[in-house]
Amino acid sequence: MRENVVMETRVRFAPSPTGHLHIGNARTAILNWLFARHTNGKFILRIEDTDPERSVEEYIDQILQDLRWLGLTWDEGPEIGGECGPYRQSERLEIYQRYAQKLMDEGNAYFCYCTPEELEQMRKESHARGEAGFYNRRCLHLTDEERQQFIAEGRKPAIRFKVPDNSEVIFNDIVKGELRFETENISDFVIMRSEGIPTYNFAAVVDDGLMKISHVIRGDDHVSNTPRQVLLYQALGFEMPQFAHIPMILGPDRTRLSKRHGATSLDQYRLKGYLPEALINFLSLLSWSSKTGDEILSIKRLIEEFDFERVSKSAAMFDFEKLNWMNGQYIRSADLERIVELAKLYFRAAGYPVEDESTIQKIVAVTREKIETLDQIVDVARIFFQEKITIKDTNAKEMIRLDSSQKVFWSFLRKLREIDVLDRENFKEIMKSVQKETGVMGKNLWMPLRIALTGQMHGPELPVTAEIFGKEKCEMLIERAIFK
């Protein structure tokens, strides 16, 4: 029957507020979002904050902010609600209890009174025997006296799911293909902790089921959890979603990307001056590729083209070099006004005055050409804000003392005084006539001017730099270079 109905795609991103939004999780969020938009479905945000030990309220806001910064708008979730709320697991505790009770009533789950020490012992023993699972099902076969005894001792029970014997869990993963697991290798696992809080595997299934999630898209570190969840779906009678396990992102040492590898939280990237669309583009290209072979892809194209057919099965290393290159591409092609606004943030932090809008715009236009992350604009633009010029480079010092350089300065000065307003065009004209007059050309002509004006041998286009400085400042700087 349901073959005829075109089911609406409903995907979810379910972060746990135990820290900042990790770059790997951001990628998972991006792929979920892309798929939702591609299929015209819904992108649902759910907060998995069942562990009070590790969940921190502030991180929820942080994560929401990060997601918004990326532009990943959600259709249901915190702050906007939806038909399947609440969207915070800590507010759904009664729901999990109800379904756990249902499993107990139907004989699919049972109380477990084992202590951490007892469990640890079992783990050791089964490990020594070379088995996969570890729980020996002691509490499944408890006599009434034993049970009374534990209760009398004040032991609070957890609830374990009873894994079917001798069967095989088979499911089709959209990216990995058919996956099979013997239940013999899965021991009865806890679904409700003794404090009445659900475990991840249980809460995720109950919520995904109730929220009618059609595709579970997550990192492939969850593959091993999936058979447990499949069993739960079956026992609970929920419709099974499709699973798509996307490959991990690795650090330079080929282990899963983590803090050890440097910047891993999204806000660090924002602060350093990466553009959200660059990050989305780059992250999308980790284990996915456009069939056109293009690599610079707009959000629009990403939405149009994304599908699981082209997601690869193997993990991908995070390549900072390529991200930087890509970010540079986006910085240069973005609307200038936008980059100006962002650049001002960095200028202000560096103490540069940003009041003169048209000057700032010119500065950004010429300096964005040379940076890969926005924070680098502070260094490149320093020449426009520095109080006085100090020449550190000895080659540069020697250069301006050259007779030919001094001749150039004098000639340039004379011609500069003849004009009213200096701009990039008449700067070039002046240079031409200075060349004619002095016979100095090429590097010997330009470099002394560059050094006199900026104190450095490298920098933005000189005509533009001179225009930004203006006639008076140039005049003053060249005079100084003459008498040095």
Next chain:
RNA sequence: GGCGCGUUCGUCUAGUGGCCUAGGACGCCGGCCUCUCACGUCGGUAACACGGGUUCGACUCCCGUACGCGCUACCA
């Protein structure tokens, strides 16, 4: 230890049995552009983990080995 997943240039990848003398991108190297750096542009460097099958033919299919990663919690 057990279970699962993976393995094409340094890195991200294309490749679905002949189109592969393995293509593109980042990086790197060199040329051009040029006052410099960067941009841009042109060219170069560099890979099918290994061993068996299957097949007229294997990067592509099957099996094994090696290596890597993940899971193996009353974390998610």
